[in-house]
Amino acid sequence: MKESGRKQGAPSPCAACKLLRRRCAQDCVFPPYFPADEPHKFANVHKVFGASNVNKMLQELPVHQRGDAVSSMVYEANARIRDPVYGCRVQTATFPHHGLMGSYGKSIFEMDFVDQANLGDSMWS
Numbered sequence: 001m002k003e004s005g006r007k008q009g010a011p012s013p014c015a016a017c018k019l020l021r022r023r024c025a026q027d028c029v030f031p032p033y034f035p036a037d038e039p040h041k042f043a044n045v046h047k048v049f050g051a052s053n054v055n056k057m058l059q060e061l062p063v064h065q066r067g068d069a070v071s072s073m074v075y076e077a078n079a080r081i082r083d084p085v086y087g088c089r090v091q092t093a094t095f096p097h098h099g100l101m102g103s104y105g106k107s108i109f110e111m112d113f114v115d116q117a118n119l120g121d122s123m124w125s
Helices: 015-020 039-049 051-060 063-082 089-093
Strands: none
Touching (some): 015 039, 015 051, 039 051, 039 063
């Protein structure tokens, strides 16, 4: 049986440290939120936000809020990977009762940026 280079009982690095190819330090903030068996979560978050920015955000938040922040980042990153232009706005705009609704019940994607009929007097006059 071939032995690996790791010591027996040594914890495996988190998904973030694996992707970044670095040693997972004792004070690493990523392991609770990006476990080694879910590398796709951190890969998408890293592509969209960057590892350094995610690290800064997590360190600035209280520990009890970090899980929710990571969930939001993963959701937004996955949506941004699927749709690079609109990201998670597509999901919210497609549901009229939850979405971004404009005048006359149109979603923001159905409206013109400037509705000429509702302008009235120009703001420049």
